[in-house]
Amino acid sequence: MRACLFLWPLILTGVSSAQSNGPSRFEAEYYVTAYAQHYRIPVALVEAVVERESNWRSCAISPKGAVGLMQLMPSTAQYLRVHDRCNIDQNISGGVRHLAWLIQRFGGDFRLALAAYYAGENIVARRGLAYRNPDVVAYVSRIRATYLRITQAQTAIFQLAENRSLR
Numbered sequence: 001m002r003a004c005l006f007l008w009p010l011i012l013t014g015v016s017s018a019q020s021n022g023p024s025r026f027e028a029e030y031y032v033t034a035y036a037q038h039y040r041i042p043v044a045l046v047e048a049v050v051e052r053e054s055n056w057r058s059c060a061i062s063p064k065g066a067v068g069l070m071q072l073m074p075s076t077a078q079y080l081r082v083h084d085r086c087n088i089d090q091n092i093s094g095g096v097r098h099l100a101w102l103i104q105r106f107g108g109d110f111r112l113a114l115a116a117y118y119a120g121e122n123i124v125a126r127r128g129l130a131y132r133n134p135d136v137v138a139y140v141s142r143i144r145a146t147y148l149r150i151t152q153a154q155t156a157i158f159q160l161a162e163n164r165s166l167r
Helices: 001-015 025-038 043-054 074-079 088-104 110-119 121-132 135-167
Strands: none
Touching: 025 043, 025 088, 043 088, 043 110, 074 088, 074 121, 088 110, 088 121, 110 121, 110 135
């Protein structure tokens, strides 16, 4: 149902990504929702990662060489068979698949999975929560704060809609 909500602005305005000057945020949100649901990851978590990694810019490039909405490094993209890191569908598919695998690898601990997404899985696998790199701790904290902000906003929207439907 959530994916349908994201399509409404496109349907109502008659705008498609082919008509606009590149991919739209609505398109990115659609893929985030679809892949998060497919891999059974909270949609808000993937939204938080995308917001923090690229601020929803489909071809963002980091100084270290990560590219796209989910900021995939070249080696990670190659491993995930993402051929075009600026392609919204490929980037989100690969990024969410990678995040799902990390969550599974770290026993469902989102903190460790996010730390591994940022710093690499090997160091986090060796040191776990003892890995206290300040950049990694700050990254995980920012993702958590963004996740909480998104979920609180979604809850407020659904409560408002529910209250209006009860009238």
